[in-house]
Amino acid sequence: MILQALKEYGDYVKPPPVEGIASDAFADGVRIQWLLEINAVGNFHDLLYRGVERLGPKKKKIISFPALDKVPKNVTSDRSHGGNPQFLADNLEYWFGISAKKFGQKSFDSHIAIAKDFADSFPDDERAQAVKKFFEKLVAGQVLAQRRGRAVDRVQSFFAKQPPNEVIVDRRQRVIRQVEQYFDKQLTDKIQVAWNPKPARGAGKLVIMARSFPVKNAKERIALCLQQDNLKPVFHACENLRLFWSEKYRKANAEREKPAKAGGNPPCLCCGQAKPAVEPFGTFSGLADQATSLVFTGKPAYQSYGFKKGEIPNAAVCLECSQAVIRGLESLLKSRSTSKKFHLGRPRPGEGEKIPPVIFVFWTRQPTEFDFGKTVEADLETVKRILESVHKGIPREIAEKQFYILGMSESYRRTMVRYWSETNVKEVVENLAAWFEDLRDRFAEYGPNYKPLSFIRLCQVTVRQPNQPTDEWKFPPFISTGLFLSALLGKPIPPPVLQALVNRVRIVTQTEFDPQNSNADYKLKPARMALLRLTLNRLMKNNEQPFDVGLDVDRREPEYHCGRLLAVCDAAMRWSNSSERGKPGKSTVADRYMGSASSAPCSVLPVVYRNCRHHLNKLKRDLPPKFLQMEILLDEILSKIKSYPVTLTPKEAGVFILGFHHQRQYFFLVSRYAKLKKQLKEGSLPDENKTELEALEDFVKRARFDASLLADLPDEEAPEAPAAEPE
Numbered sequence: 001m002i003l004q005a006l007k008e009y010g011d012y013v014k015p016p017p018v019e020g021i022a023s024d025a026f027a028d029g030v031r032i033q034w035l036l037e038i039n040a041v042g043n044f045h046d047l048l049y050r051g052v053e054r055l056g057p058k059k060k061k062i063i064s065f066p067a068l069d070k071v072p073k074n075v076t077s078d079r080s081h082g083g084n085p086q087f088l089a090d091n092l093e094y095w096f097g098i099s100a101k102k103f104g105q106k107s108f109d110s111h112i113a114i115a116k117d118f119a120d121s122f123p124d125d126e127r128a129q130a131v132k133k134f135f136e137k138l139v140a141g142q143v144l145a146q147r148r149g150r151a152v153d154r155v156q157s158f159f160a161k162q163p164p165n166e167v168i169v170d171r172r173q174r175v176i177r178q179v180e181q182y183f184d185k186q187l188t189d190k191i192q193v194a195w196n197p198k199p200a201r202g203a204g205k206l207v208i209m210a211r212s213f214p215v216k217n218a219k220e221r222i223a224l225c226l227q228q229d230n231l232k233p234v235f236h237a238c239e240n241l242r243l244f245w246s247e248k249y250r251k252a253n254a255e256r257e258k259p260a261k262a263g264g265n266p267p268c269l270c271c272g273q274a275k276p277a278v279e280p281f282g283t284f285s286g287l288a289d290q291a292t293s294l295v296f297t298g299k300p301a302y303q304s305y306g307f308k309k310g311e312i313p314n315a316a317v318c319l320e321c322s323q324a325v326i327r328g329l330e331s332l333l334k335s336r337s338t339s340k341k342f343h344l345g346r347p348r349p350g351e352g353e354k355i356p357p358v359i360f361v362f363w364t365r366q367p368t369e370f371d372f373g374k375t376v377e378a379d380l381e382t383v384k385r386i387l388e389s390v391h392k393g394i395p396r397e398i399a400e401k402q403f404y405i406l407g408m409s410e411s412y413r414r415t416m417v418r419y420w421s422e423t424n425v426k427e428v429v430e431n432l433a434a435w436f437e438d439l440r441d442r443f444a445e446y447g448p449n450y451k452p453l454s455f456i457r458l459c460q461v462t463v464r465q466p467n468q469p470t471d472e473w474k475f476p477p478f479i480s481t482g483l484f485l486s487a488l489l490g491k492p493i494p495p496p497v498l499q500a501l502v503n504r505v506r507i508v509t510q511t512e513f514d515p516q517n518s519n520a521d522y523k524l525k526p527a528r529m530a531l532l533r534l535t536l537n538r539l540m541k542n543n544e545q546p547f548d549v550g551l552d553v554d555r556r557e558p559e560y561h562c563g564r565l566l567a568v569c570d571a572a573m574r575w576s577n578s579s580e581r582g583k584p585g586k587s588t589v590a591d592r593y594m595g596s597a598s599s600a601p602c603s604v605l606p607v608v609y610r611n612c613r614h615h616l617n618k619l620k621r622d623l624p625p626k627f628l629q630m631e632i633l634l635d636e637i638l639s640k641i642k643s644y645p646v647t648l649t650p651k652e653a654g655v656f657i658l659g660f661h662h663q664r665q666y667f668f669l670v671s672r673y674a675k676l677k678k679q680l681k682e683g684s685l686p687d688e689n690k691t692e693l694e695a696l697e698d699f700v701k702r703a704r705f706d707a708s709l710l711a712d713l714p715d716e717e718a719p720e721a722p723a724a725e726p727e
C-alpha cells in the first residue's frame with residue numbers, strides 16, 4: 001500500500017534523534033533569500049542578500065541561494081488563511097505585514113505573538129529578548145537604524161591591516177571617532193519599511209530608510225540574525241529557540257490527534273496499531289513549490305458534495321506514521337534519482353501553469369546499484385549497466401527488492417494521485433532493458449557510437465517543433481507520462497502516441513535531413529522511426545511477427561509493401577534526376593505523396609507508379625545497373641500487393657511509414673555493405689567495423705538482395721547524421 005511504502009521510506013531517511021528536539025519541526029535545504037541583521041536591543045542593522053549569481057547557458061543569469069538546513073517549519077499544515085509562521089524565517093508578510101493578499105496583518109500579528117511567547121518562555125535568553133524588542137519597536141515604529149557598528153568595525157579592521165605608524169596613530173583614532181559620530185547622528189532615524197510595487201528602473205521593491213532592496217515579491221523569505229552572531233541565523237545560534245520550536249510543534253501535533261470514539265481507536269492504516277488518527281493530515285513542501293495537502297477530508301470542498309465533516313471514512317493514520325509519510329515524500333521529491341517532473345511546457349512570464357505538471361517518484365525498498373533517475377535521461381553508463389545486468393542475470397537479492405512508483409499532480413494545493421504501482425527491481429530492469437533494446441538501431445548505432453534515446457528526445461518527435469530553437473517544447477501529458485510508464489513498467493504505449501507519430505510524418509514536408517536547414521524537422525528522424533517501430537511492436541498480438549530494425553520482405557501486411565513501393569518510386573526519381581553520373585539528385589515524390597499515400601494508397605499509388613515509369617525509362621538509358629535493381633525490387637513488391645488498400649487505419653499507416661523507411665534505408669545499407677565488403681577483400685577493413693559487416697551480411701541475405709548486382713551499382717551514402725537535438 002502506498003502509505004505504508006512511503007512511511008517505510010520516511011523511516012529510512014529519518015535523521016538521527018537529538019535530545020529534546022523534534023526533527024520534523026525543522027526543514028532542510030530551504031531557500032531563504034535575505035538575512036535581516038539586528039542588534040541586541042532590537043535595532044535594525046542591515047538587510048543582506050543571500051543570492052549567488054552565475055551565468056548559465058546562453059549567458060542567462062542564474063541566481064541561487066545557498067540552502068539552509070534546520071529551518072523552523074510551519075507547525076501545522078494550513079497557511080492558506082494566513083498565520084502559522086515559519087518562525088524567524090518567513091516571508092515579508094510575516095516580517096512587515098507586506099502582502100499581496102488580505103492576510104498580511106494576520107500573519108504579521110501571528111509572528112509577533114510567537115516572538116513574545118518565545119521571549120516569555122526564556123526570560124534570560126538575550127537573543128529571545130532581542131527578537132522581542134525588535135518586534136515591539138517595529139509595531140511602535142521605533143526601530144532605529146543601527147549601522148554604526150559595522151562601519152566602525154570596517155574602518156578599524158582597515159587600519160589594523162596597515163603597517164604600524166606611531167605618527168599617525170592619533171589621526172587614525174580621530175577618523176574612527178568621526179565615523180562613530182556620523183553614525184550616531186544617523187541612529188536617531190527611525191526606520192520606515194515601505195513596499196513599492198512599481199519601483200523605478202534599477203530600484204528594488206522593498207524600501208527601508210530610503211534605501212531600496214531588490215526584493216522581487218512579498219514571498220521572498222528572510223531569516224533573522226543577531227549582530228553578535230556573525231551572520232548566523234538565530235534559529236541556528238540559539239539552542240533555546242530549537243527547544244521552543246520543538247515543544248510548539250509537539251503541542252500542535254497533539255491537538256491534531258483525534259480523540260478516540262467510544263469503541264477505542266481504529267487501527268492505523270500504516271502500522272496497524274490502535275492509535276489516535278491524525279487530522280488534518282499535514283502538508284508536504286509541495287509539487288509546485290508550495291505546501292500541498294496529501295490527504296484531506298473534512299475540508300469545505302468535500303462538504304460541498306453533501307458530506308458532513310467527519311462522515312467520510314478518513315485514511316486513519318497515526319501521527320507518527322503521517323510524519324514519516326511526509327518526510328519520505330519530501331525526501332523523494334528532492335532528488336533527481338528518485339523523481340521526475342513532466343511539464344506540458346513552460347508558462348509565459350507572469351502566468352501559472354495551465355496544466356499542472358505530473359510528478360513521479362520512484363524508489364526501491366532498500367538501496368540498489370541502479371540509479372533509475374538516470375535511465376530516464378538515458379545516461380549512457382546507466383543504460384549500459386542495465387543492459388549488461390539483464391544479460392548476466394540480476395543477483396536474486398537485488399532482483400527481489402520491491403520497486404514503488406507513484407505519479408501525482410496538484411490541483412488547488414491538493415495532491416491527486418494519478419498512478420500507483422508496486423513491482424520488483426527485476427521487472428523494472430528487464431522492462432528498461434527491453435525498452436532501450438527495442439529502440440536501438442543495429443546498423444546505424446552499432447558499438448562505440450551507441451547513444452540511447454532519452455524520453456525527451458522521444459517526446460520531441462511526437463509534437464510540433466517550436467519555431468525558435470530556444471523556445472519550449474510542449475508535450476501533451478499523456479505522451480510523456482505514457483512513454484515513461486511504458487519504459488519502466490512495460491505498459492502498452494498509449495494509442496494517441498501512434499496517431500501523433502503518424503501525424504508528424506504526414507505534416508512535416510521534408511523527408512530527409514537537410515544539412516542546409518539543420519534545425520528543420522524531417523519525416524524520417526531516427527528517433528521518430530525508432531519510436532514508431534517500438535510502438536507498433538508493442539501493439540502487436542502474440543501471434544504477429546514483430547518488426548525488425550531493417551527491411552523484411554516476407555511481411556504479410558500489404559500496407560508495408562505499399563510503403564516500400566513509394567520508397568522505390570522516390571528513389572527512381574532521385575536517380576533519374578542525377579546531375580553527375582553516379583550521384584543521386586533530388587526527389588519530391590515522398591515529400592508530396594507521403595501524407596495522401598499513407599491514408600488512401602488506392603487513390604495515390606497508381607498515379608505515383610505511372611510517373612515512376614518515366615523516371616525508370618530515363619534511368620534505363622543513363623544508369624542500367626540501377627534500373628535493373630529497381631525493376632527487380634518492383635517485381636518483388638508488386639507481387640505482394642494484390643490490390644491497393646482503400647484507406648488505412650493509424651496502425652496501418654504506421655506500418656506503411658515503416659515500410660517506406662525500411663525500403664529507403666535498404667539502398668543505403670546495401671551500398672554500405674558493398675563498401676565494407678570491398679575493404680574486406682583489400683584487407684583494409686578496420687576491426688571495429690567487423691560486427692557491422694556481419695550484421696549487414698545477415699541483412700542482405702534476409703532482404704534477398706541479388707549480390708551479382710553489387711559490382712555495378714553506384715555508391716549511395718546515407719544522408720549525414722544530424723547533430724543531437726538539444727535535450
Ligand SMILES: [Zn+2]
Nearest residue numbers: 268271318321
Ligand atoms: Zn501508525
